Amino acid sequence: MRQGLLLVVLATVLVLARAATQQCTSWENVVIGGSDLQHAELVASPGQCCDLCYANADCTIYTWNATSKTCILKNKQSDSTSAYGVTSGTTNDRTIWSPCMGASSSYPFCDTKLSVDDRLKDLVSRVSTADAATQLRARESAQIDNIGLPAYYWGTNAIHGMQNTACLADGQCPTSFPAPNGLSATFNYSLVKDMGRIIGRELRAYYNTKFHNGLDTWSPTINPSRDPRWGRNVESPGESPFVCGQYGAAYTEGLQNGDDKDYTQAVVTLKHWVAYSVEDYDNVTRYEYNAIVSEYDLMDTYFPGWEYVVKNAKPLGVMCSYNSLNGVPTCGNPALTAYLREDWGFEGYITSDSDSIHCIWADHHYESNAVLATRDGLLGGCDIDSGDTYADNLEAAVNQSLVNRSAVDAALTNSYRMRFNLGLFDPNVTNAYDRISADEVGMSSSQETSLLAARKSMTLLKNDGQTLPFATGKKVAVIGKSSNSAEDILGNYVGPICPSGAFDCVQTLYQGVAAANQGGATTLSDDVADINTAIQLAMDADQVVLTISNYGQAGEGKDRTYIGLDTDQQELVAAVLKVGKPTAIVMLNGGLISLDWIKDEAQAILVAFAPGVHGGQAVAETIFGANNPGGKLPVTMYASDYVNDVDFLNMSMQAVAVLHLMNVNGERDDTGPGRSYKYYTGEPLYPFAYGLSYTTFNLSWSPAPPMTTFTSTLRSTTYTATVTNTGSVGGDEVVFAFYKPKSESLKTLPVGNPVPIKEIFGFQRVALGPGQSTQVTFELNAETLAQVTLDGHRELHSGEFEIELTRGHGEVLTGTAVVDVAQPERLATFRKWW
Template sequence: DHLVLPHTDPLDRHRITGQHMRAIFLLIVGFSHALRLAQGLGTEGGGVGNTYGYACIGASKKFKFCDTTLDIESRVSDLVHHVYSRYNSYVGQQLTARESSSIPEITLPAYYWGTNAIHGVQNVDCLSSGRCPTSFPAPCGLGAAFNMSIVEDMAKVIGLELRAYLNSGIHHSLNTWSPTINLNRDPRWGRNVESPSEDPMMNGQYGVAYTKSLQEGEDPHYKQAIVTLKHWIAYSLESYGNYTRHNFDAKVSAYDLEDSYFPAFRASVQKGGALGIMCSYNKLNGKPTCGNKDLTDILRKDWGFKGYITSDTDACMDMYKSHKYVANWTAAAALCLQSGTDIDSGVTYAGNLHNAVGERLVSSADAKAALSNAYRMRMLLGLFDPYIPSPYRNISQDVVGTQSHQDLSLHAARQSMVLLKNEDKVLPFKRGARIAVIGQAANDTLDLLGNYVGPICPDGMFSCFPTIFQEISKQNTNGETQMLDNITAVSEAEDIAKGADYVILIASNARDGGREGMDRVTIGLDNEQSTLCQRVLEVTKANGIPTVLLLINGGALSIDELIPNSPAILEAFSPGVHGSQAIGECLFGDYNPGGKLPVTIFPKDYINQVDFLDMSMTNKAGRTYRYYKGTPLFPFGFGLSYTNFTIKVLSPPSLRLSTSTLLPETSKTPSEDVTLARVTVVVTNTGSREGDEVVQVYSMPPNKTYNHPTPIKTLVAYQRVHLEAGERKQIDFELDATAFSLVNKEGSRYLASGFHEVVISRGHGEVERVTVELSGDSITMSNMTKWW
């Protein structure tokens, strides 16, 4: 149809009559209505607010898949039938990310799958009101807190702010492509800033905390949002030597898969209920992860995964273009879909899936299964129930970046601070002094933020949050603060340091510590920063000037040459937008740092001891605290305080159990959740001020000869506690079967009989020990399915 305006005289063609206006108005209204239907912006509110992003509005309410009295599987089945039988050409686009296209004929709106939310909502702009999404410290710092409640806080904030953007008609997505729970297996990996730890259990707890708090909100009938765990699996190489993540074949033993690489994902799925997985770029033992049905079977059949699987961006294409695993693009689409990759992030499905089905390279059942998994997620979010009230529909823009959310981010930054050295109680500094702030990151907020940074300030920049220098100047009341951030101006830095009462010397790898797509080739400072830091430390030592070496980093920094002359060292990782405030509060003593290292800080020569391309955790010098045979600069779990603590175990020094009594009556496999041993610890603050301590519990395997590797020790429990001066608290640790399990070379996990030593530690100082004897036969807990 077209609109014919009434005829007018040419001499009067510029006059707009009432009839003209009415015709134009009807045209605009009609177009607006059609546009709102196509986008999911309903014209009927029903008392539930904006229907942007929702299906089943307008005439489409008549479809069976919109009938809210039916169960979700019946509705999913009907929707898949509609799409596959009537709109077959849409199938590839429906299974495409970042955005699945709309189907106007049934008013099915487009859906954006890939909102990154590693430590705050990304892929959006700040609101017109000036509010911006809340940004938290990077995961490398969150891990240092040894407190998963701050991860829960962050995920809840992300879920609420995602809902606010949807409800405001701005961003049609409730899926996050986060968290990253890959193991920090080597300090050279460019994305260590995204990983919370080198410990499998901690990464699992991080994944569980993030998943539960993001997915489960105020309304028990719907998911608040949906996570996508990444990257499945054995992914920790970007670009190194002749390899990139697009062509690397990670050769991983069955032992290492079960012992190190699988646990975080298993826990996030089974204990967290994660509903999304992202398969990675790399091959694993000869097969691309996105084209490996055996890996999908582990998720769905062995672990009970009920969600959707997406590829990393263009990982399906990589099977043809980079891995040369299939002959053409159509075959890549077929293999990706057959293997259980429901969503293709890229153009492989959109451009080739129709041909793959037509050439019978893939069955209609596979396509329908992928559609079902994708649509089920959107239905679980309530996006097919536009007229049913839900607390989520009431979440407005007012929640975005609120002060309470910012306070949570600040709290997380404070908890992530790790005090590595404090000779002669150099810290805390006194206010009202002459302070020199020296270093590359001294006056740049961006250096504190890590990667995957969302919008921070309304102007698209970062200056609405203070730099380290600006915050120290603010907190140094009645004092004088100088700054130098030119790392080549060594002589000037020496002069400034000489004239100061205190020096804050910053060492940072924020600009050269690797990134997505690029790994590090060294793990120390670049030559210019190293020279600057050494010269300043020589001056301050010679002149007796109290100095703190402040570390800003994603991947751990090896500072071998700086430790001897640094009287105090504070590790801040990538502390986020409130990092400067948290740093200042620690340095002036307003906050007592209580974080612990979630990674090992190795000597710089570590890169010559272990081949980065070798995925083994045990070869040569070994990886992570669980297998490293050398002496670290600072060990995993280490962290000091401005006060003093002691720990004392109240449990008996030895416990004896029989493995035969641990089997459930209905199973030959012990449950991972069954408590095998309880260890009670009393921690006391013996110092003169309040502070936090992290009590850590490790399990050491029986001293036997094995035909498979065993870890030196494994973290099995921990708890962070806050104590006032003189206060004591009792902590009860319940240790399950996993705490006393080992893995054999076939990848089977088993409850190991023998004498296990449980070591209770603060990460330094005295340790307490309890011996747990498991008599009887070892019992298999799980088996590995091998495809290689």
């Protein structure tokens, strides 16, 4: 979201208390609404401020400041933000909480005996073009008094927990989870589904208190982690489109599908559609970036995750992105909407990212003014404008015949349908979600799920000589950046965490280690520049926990130019390792940090990602052996000089680009080693799917599979292997299934057609005690082996494929699959728009 308009992840999130009087309903420590009336007076109490608002016929909302005694009157229910020492309220008889109440209940759109389509048709017919302009606006669609339609707040961010809100009066705060890069490393997506379920229920709990939040989330992010320099890698499930699709589907199913099968629990909004992975790099920002992407890369990398989620999980929301794609802004491109709706069956609403419609003319200069940008957005299929471009220009666009009212009606229908699915137009029909109480917010079982996710995300890259786990009761030195910072371990899009508004309820990594080191002594040095103190503490210690961190080096609106460890931290690491004590390096990261020489010098390396509110405990438990790490890397770790070999603004995934298209600079470097496990031709520091354990495992066929021949897309087969814990402690292992095309056998592919090195088609995580075994089975459908052609079509071609089952290291089980079709079979057709 554009930084100037962002509903900021508040540094101070305070306690929300609700009170009601005959005239007003009020909340403490929160600002609600825009000050459209520009009317302020000095009064002694919030009650007197309520009286002033009630006496003003235009006032629906007020905010009273306890320090200045200022009363501000408002008539716009816009954004809500936390603020200490203020009280905001709404006038009870002027604020419509639910549609279809009172006089409006007689309208056909309130008749539950009619079909939803008929009800929508009636509702949309009653919305004037002037009102439609503000109905199609986010963050808030305005209240329409004459038909009894309440305001609706869009887009509560919930990447890994509810944001844009405040804690409740009794001190309950929404449950916060590890950041998505760590969640993805669990390769246990039932946990992601559980997170979605908890977020969905907490959204309902807040909504049921009549707090100013909606029931749709602008989450999850399913853009692949294309390049380690991207500032938002912390939000991405990883570099694999397959994994991004699995993650997005799990989140969607958990959040949308609750106990009441007649209604949707809450609504996801997948983001950012599409080919979005540039923030601000080399004087090119996301607002004007034109992503030049070949037909091949679109169908092979940038589309598949979206297609999987839309087809299999039925998300009800999509967010289009800031960038242009091959010359056309994504939020104004009907061809992209056709893929979603016509090809994949999407039936939800589409919103712009914050001010993306404005960007069409102001940043991309695709149009000359905002009225034309409004036309492009509506005709391109963007239903909701997160900004004011539609609100300010929609009437003009209709009046000038640039867009027909039918396009406006389509956008209204798509956006209202979501609210019908949620049951918001059926206030007299009790659904299971109406009974979700505030008691569920941040409850202990949800916190346990968050802690479990943090434990499962721990990823061990190196453990020479069984350095880990450390023994408790010893002298332990905790050294390094972010080692005693609660905020640094939380990730981005952090919602309300602690009732105090600070992060005092979050245990830091140092505090977690100190608490777990029972009977021992734990010391701290978190000043990277103070190398002398760090050396002394390391010399005095029996064991050292050495943290490295890239916190603050990247984020939304900020890409990295260097992916290694900064010079100051490298000097600290070198000095501490030189002391020679048993040392475990703990990486706290958004995008991975290239370890370079540290990989060889370190004894033990644990990747903790951004482990969240329970990260301090999870890391400490892992360091001392109470938790056995079982995570796997969802991305490839390249050496830091990778940035010299690959142009960040080049969207190609292959070693050599398919088409020599021009980028924003008018030129393009098509050479390089490629990106991701699918195309990288170099030697990674650590590969995708890599991760060790404190125990040992063995993988064997059961039984060895015969060669399988597929003669049509209707065929499928299965591969089964036995996983055995051959060590002395319990642990988790993840088994991955890949296929590797033998490119020379794909003789009907066009000359020069790219072929991936390998592609994942399944993974399973299992938990086993010492000596225990279990079987894992993977299904392979013939259509999974289809290849993307140069012109973007997905086709099944005759050829040979090696099947691999692997734990990410160690033994690799192999088999053979053959496709034998008379001629290539077309499975999907690419439609070029440029």
